[in-house]
Amino acid sequence: MNAQTKPSPTVFDVQRIRADFPLLSRTVHDKPLIYFDNANTSQKPASVIEAVDDHYRRHNANVSRAVHQIGEEATAAYEGARDKLARFINATSRNELVLTSGTTQSINLVAYSYALPRLKPGDAILTTVMEHHANIVPWQLMAARTGATVKAAPIDERGELIVEKYIEMLTPEVKLACVTHVSNVLGTVNPVREIARECRKRGIPLLVDGSQAVPHRPVDVQALGCDFYALTGHKMLSPTGTGALWARKEHLEAMPPFFGGGEMIREVRFDGTTFAEPPHKFEAGTPNIAGFVGLSAAIDYYHSVGFDAIHSWEQQLLAYATERLREIPGLRLVGEAKEKEPVISFLIEGAQATDLATLLDLQGVAVRSGHHCAHPLMQFFKVPATLRASLAFYNTREEVDAFITALLKVRKLLM
Numbered sequence: 285m286n287a288q289t290k291p292s293p294t295v296f297d298v299q300r301i302r303a304d305f306p307l308l309s310r311t312v313h314d315k316p317l318i319y320f321d322n323a324n325t326s327q328k329p330a331s332v333i334e335a336v337d338d339h340y341r342r343h344n345a346n347v348s349r350a351v352h353q354i355g356e357e358a359t360a361a362y363e364g365a366r367d368k369l370a371r372f373i374n375a376t377s378r379n380e381l382v383l384t385s386g387t388t389q390s391i392n393l394v395a396y397s398y399a400l401p402r403l404k405p406g407d408a409i410l411t412t413v414m415e416h417h418a419n420i421v422p423w424q425l426m427a428a429r430t431g432a433t434v435k436a437a438p439i440d441e442r443g444e445l446i447v448e449k450y451i452e453m454l455t456p457e458v459k460l461a462c463v464t465h466v467s468n469v470l471g472t473v474n475p476v477r478e479i480a481r482e483c484r485k486r487g488i489p490l491l492v493d494g495s496q497a498v499p500h501r502p503v504d505v506q507a508l509g510c511d512f513y514a515l516t517g518h519k520m521l522s523p524t525g526t527g528a529l530w531a532r533k534e535h536l537e538a539m540p541p542f543f544g545g546g547e548m549i550r551e552v553r554f555d556g557t558t559f560a561e562p563p564h565k566f567e568a569g570t571p572n573i574a575g576f577v578g579l580s581a582a583i584d585y586y587h588s589v590g591f592d593a594i595h596s597w598e599q600q601l602l603a604y605a606t607e608r609l610r611e612i613p614g615l616r617l618v619g620e621a622k623e624k625e626p627v628i629s630f631l632i633e634g635a636q637a638t639d640l641a642t643l644l645d646l647q648g649v650a651v652r653s654g655h656h657c658a659h660p661l662m663q664f665f666k667v668p669a670t671l672r673a674s675l676a677f678y679n680t681r682e683e684v685d686a687f688i689t690a691l692l693k694v695r696k697l698l699m
Contacts, residue, residue: 315648323674335581386527390514405431443619465497470619471627480509536562626675643694
């Protein structure tokens with residue numbers, strides 16, 4: 285059994301969980317904070333904050349560079365985070381996991397180290413209209429350097445990927461396919477296993493952006509069948525500047541290093557350098573050691589709550605919030621996929637998204653407004669921006685009610 289799927293408690297005590305998150309108790313503009321910007325970054329439980337604090341107070345040293353006691357402690361903690369994360373996503377080996385600053389660095393690593401040496405004029409990279417810029421711009425940079433092209437599979441008005449069209453676009457010139465596991469704007473969950481199966485039939489490697497999936501659901505990279513899986517720590521209760529790239533062993537062994545420097549070598553001579561084995565050959569320089577200590581504590585926290593309980597509660601919140609939003613006159617939901625994670629984008633007729641977000645902030649409600657680093661998706665829906673409320677398992681129905689009350693109030697001010 286994957287550790288993520290450990291049985292969860294029969295009763296989900298959200299108030300007990302909220303007590304573990306210090307920031308949730310603060311006020312904003314003299315109002316209790318309602319934090320609905322979790323797709324942007326999650327809040328951190330006290331155990332994560334304390335783990336980082338303890339590292340700097342008691343174990344602060346560089347990793348893999350000393351035989352003294354605290355150096356060994358720091359190294360054990362850092363490499364222990366790799367072990368936990370490998371188990372968390374059910375990697376075959378810890379050596380398949382490159383620790384990075386987040387999904388953006390992970391995807392760029394694949395772009396520069398895997399794609400760039402292989403692409404040539406006439407080749408193509410396939411992505412989708414719903415991708416975050418981090419899964420578009422690196423491929424455009426590669427295309428500009430190699431003469432390859434970037435193709436985007438379409439979505440429908442519900443915000444669902446047209447899977448048969450994606451599969452149809454897996455033509456022989458496609459040398460790499462990409463897809464987000466969960467849309468950061470729509471919450472849409474894409475059928476990664478089906479896509480990976482079709483890619484394997486054609487010998488096309490598949491990269492998955494897992495930033496918005498890992499905080500909400502168990503991820504098993506072996507079961508998914510993809511070739512690369514990128515994730516970000518700060519969206520999953522961890523410090524900023526943490527993340528990882530999981531990749532199949534054969535890819536990592538064939539890929540040249542992306543960055544050069546210390547800790548990614550066996551020996552440096554002026555007549556040539558011998559690189560370390562994966563994953564270390566991709567980890568030049570001093571890493572975010574304390575950040576990964578925090579990520580390790582975050583994984584422990586997820587295990588203590590259980591993903592069955594997390595997913596059940598978040599789906600209840602998503603359904604309730606969607607139902608309440610439908611009550612608001614002139615509100616348009618953007619993205620109504622059948623399978624979603626708790627991300628809701630919407631517009632209100634006659635009101636700018638940024639104005640709504642600004643006024644909601646004065647009511648203590650933190651939501652996101654803008655294009656959400658997804659310009660092509662905004663262009664598809666023919667809107668400049670949306671308002672996005674993204675929920676997490678520490679949010680409550682009472683917060684949803686207060687959000688709706690605040691939204692009705694600010695809507696009235698703008699009408």
